Amino acid sequence: MQNIEIELPRGAKLAKVEKTIDATLAAVGLQVSLRGTLKKFPGCTHWHAKSPGQSGTLELTLWPQQHRAWISIQSGRAANWITEKLPEIQKYLGNRL
Secondary structure (H helix, E strand, O other): OEEEEEOOOOOOOHHHHHHHHHHHHHHOOOEEEEEEEEOOEEEEEEEEEEOOOOOOOEEEEEEHHHOEEEEEEOHHHOOHHHHHHHHHHHHHHHHHO
16 A cells, blocks of 8 residues: 655644535546545545446545545556646645645
8 A cells, every 4th residue: 555645734723625626536537536634644534436337446544633634546546647637636735825
């Protein structure tokens, strides 16, 4: 599994970060197939994003208690579209956080 940290500004309002992640996924043409939490990171928000009609899943996690966010790519869920969309996602988030 590959984890890519999303740099959060020191004073970032985490509710805004959550909305920005939602907006980013929509802006780059991805669909959210799951939005929930993970036992491993209590209080987090966790997304599964998919590209319509293609296999593969991109995961994002926002963990407010640790002021941390990251993108995960699991080897069994990797796809070419993820590699192609990743720079666009990072740029979009970087410009809005």
